Amino acid sequence: MSWQSALACWVLRRRMRPETAKPGIDVARARALTSKRAWLPKVPSGWRLEERYGQDDAPLRGEWLLPAQPSGITILYLHGGGYYFCSPATHRGLVFPLARRSGARTFSLDYRLAPEHPFPAALDDTLTAYRKLLADGVPPASIVIAGDSAGGGLALATLLALRDTGDSLPAGAALFAPWTDLAATGASVTTNDGLDPMFYGRAFAPAGKLYTGDADVRNPYVSPLYGRFDGLPPLFIQVGDTEVLLDDSTRVAEKARAAGVNVDLEIWPKMPHVFQMFAPFVPEANRALERAAEFARRVTAPQAVEAL
Structure with a gap:
């Protein structure tokens, strides 16, 4: 564990974790704090940022990060934030280095909250948004869906829905500590409750209810852990071993492997939730994003496409 990671955990434990112990969910406060604290990295040299937030930009409403020399890879990124806060702008610290390392033109979706x-x-x-990419001529075998936390769960739910409707599936999905069980039944919600520097375990069930409304919290399109995994493309999952959401990743990996899906699960010791957000300051974040970029390049490589 690097000193940079230890420092990040120390800050999270003192500033963010107490917020998750408060009763109820203050949506406005969460959005205000996230917006205020958002660190906006510079656009990488040789890349172009296109912000598309107009009414006419839907369904591709959000942000494109475009390389001067395209690699042929497209990443559809889904930001985290419990389905009720954060945005493409708050997640540039993760999206920009992932795009740069993979060489992928990357679209960060501003989905409704x-x-x-x-x-x-x-x-x-x-x-x-995914279907619009296909309609615009982007080959599905060149697309990787990626997301963190709620966005990671949303990415997995998207795969289930696309498979069930017979749509062409992307080349793979990169999931950073995905929130896959909004019913919060994983043992790690309790066993890691005092170890996770960012969250109390009891914060997740109420947050899940905020998103699900009247829907069944175990609906696979809400909580993909409860879905079938047969027929899905390769999955790449990274999670910290002290996270209260650890079991949201390990149980998905177990079920997917049992269904014949190629799963690369990486459990990083003593890393906070979505530690990839701390690039470039935390060495572990940099290494993790390089691993994710390698996955994106591998599953979209011509030989991988020919093997399908």
Whole structure:
């Protein structure tokens, strides 16, 4: 564990973790704090940022990060934030280095947020955006869906929905500590409750209800852990071993492997939730993003496509 990671955990434990112990969910406060603290990295040299937030930009409403020399890879990125806060802008610290390392043109989707827009709004937005990419001529075998936390769960739910409707599937999915069980039944919600520097375990069930509204919290399109995994493309999952959401990753990996899915699960010791957000300051974040970029390059490589 690097001193940079230890420092990040120390800050999270003192500033963010107490917020998750408060009763109820203050949506406005969460959005305000995230917006205020958002660190906006510079656009990488040789890349171009296109912000598309106009009404006419839907269904691809969000941000494109475009390389001067395209690699042929497209990443559809879904930001985390419990389905009720954060945005493409707050996640540039993760998206920019992932795009740069993979060489992929990357679209970060500004999907609708709860509670104003509960399930299935976020899923509908993601499905529509993905289908728009295909309609624009982007080969599905060149696309990787990626996301962190709620966005990671949304990415997995998107794969389930695309498979169930017979759509062409992307080359793979990169999931950073995905929130896959909004019912919060994983043992790590309790066993890691005092170890996780960012969250108390009891914060997740209420947050899940905020998104699901009247829907069944175990609906696979809400909580993909409860879905079938047969027929899915390769999955790449990274999670910290002290996270209360650890079991959201390990149980998905176990079920997916049992269904014949190629799964690369990486459990990083003593790393906080979505530690990849701390690039370039935390060495572990840099290494993790390089591993994710390698996955994106591997599953979209011509030989991988020919093997399908």
